[in-house]
Amino acid sequence: MSISKSQLGSHRGLIIGDQEIFGESEFTVKDKFSGEVIATITKAGKKDVENAVTEALNTFHNDELTPYQRYEILKKAGELLKERKEQVAFTIAREVGKTIKDARGEVDRAIQTLILSSEEAKRIAGEELPIAASPGAENRVGFTMRMPIGVIGAITPFNFPFNLACHKIAPALAAGNTVVWKPATTTAASAYHLIEILQDAGLPSGYVNLVCGSGAQVGDWLLQDERVGKYTFTGSAEVGRYIKENSGLRKVSLELGNNSPNIVHHDADLDLAAKLCALKGFNTSGQACISVQRIYVHKQAEEAFLSKLKSITENLKVGNPLEEETDIGPLISEGEAERVINWIDEAVSQGAEIVTGGKRDGAIVTPTILKKVENDMKVVCEEVFGPVLTVSTYEDINEAIEAANNTDYGLQSGIFTTDLNIAMKAVKGFKTGGVIVNDASTFRADAMPYGGIKNSGIGREGPRYAVEVLTELKTVILNL
Ligand SMILES: NC(=O)c1ccc[n+]([C@@H]2O[C@H](COP(=O)([O-])OP(=O)(O)OC[C@H]3O[C@@H](n4cnc5c(N)ncnc54)[C@H](O)[C@@H]3O)[C@@H](O)[C@H]2O)c1
């Protein structure tokens, strides 16, 4: 690769092979707090997407990287990211509108994702098959091999633009694939940091190709190209469904939305529960797919829990994401903030009560707690993707688990309790891909298997698990 170093604020092109391709049609990425343009990026045309896939396919066919080289490159990328942490966090904070503290946290996690993926490059292996006792299997030895798929189409969302891209690209490379990546347009600036880090870490050109532009066009062109062997998508359930329906017999991994339930039992450490529900529910202004959204608190603990939750929430500092003390910044757009406020207002008109928050200033929504909510209110049954917590009460734990499961989503859930039996009842009862005990549903360590059931998706991420779904199992039988 011989791509010039990015100076955000300047024009950037598409990254196809060793070229940075500029075109006439462009879009801008803005600072979500100040509105300042931080990057102007070329929009890919259909031909560009085709060329990117061709480049990725040719690179795959001529792949010259050994697993050990992939390990070295990804490890080096993790080290370079550590050195460039502040610069990358600054771009993420501005393009998403998340606080600089949260952006640094995202970079720390991305370092882990790159390093974990580098380790996986050394471990890709099949297994010996126990076929000896099968009729006709005399003198045969069977084993499996894990083969790369080819070109992976990676489509990523706006909210964790850097780490979620690392979760797709790094395991795909570790497994020997090549990638065509389409990031979300609103947060496409940080993509250039990742491209440059991979380049500086020694990744040859053609392994990761970047095509930018709208999902409806660029994403769809990528979807239509049958040379792409697999799509790995993170985003909304609506687009996930579209991708599944339009990818034919090709494979897909889908990481989709959630309206995460969290149960607070009467025996829980209420200080811990209130703190984690507030901090993790409002992190990135609630724009995380595992953000605490629906809280079910035992009737006996309602008053104490709500008062702690309210007090922590009202102490959060809302404002400029680049200031160190800020806890909550704007949503991704004013339109999204309006939608969130409309949902709050609608819930109130249906009988909900605002405990705190419920105000909007431009793209900022004040952290909001609602009580007296019903399951058919949008703030409960849909994914809010904003800084809104709903609090309902229960008297019987079975009732709480049933209410928590009364949703089309199933990504992660949380329970706070000091009773091991209650915890295990919830672990078994929650219909979600992951259950977090004595932490909020928002907990994610990048090494763990992560993904949902029901409308929350198909497949698991976390480098070790992503490598499994980014490879094909080949069965080999030797007749000796
Ligand atoms: N489960 C997870 O790991 C996870 C992580 C982050 C976000 N999310 C979910 O993502 C959503 C928010 O992110 P978003 O608004 O960026 O999601 P989105 O679905 O609107 O967009 C995600 C990506 O898909 C692209 N896209 C849109 N239409 C497309 C099409 N027709 N064909 C191909 N690509 C298309 C977009 O341009 C973007 O790059 C929320 O629902 C959130 O829960 C899930």
Ligand SMILES: O=C[C@H](O)CS(=O)(=O)O
């Ligand atoms: O938005 C959903 C993300 O998966 C949350 S996280 O970045 O993985 O914690």
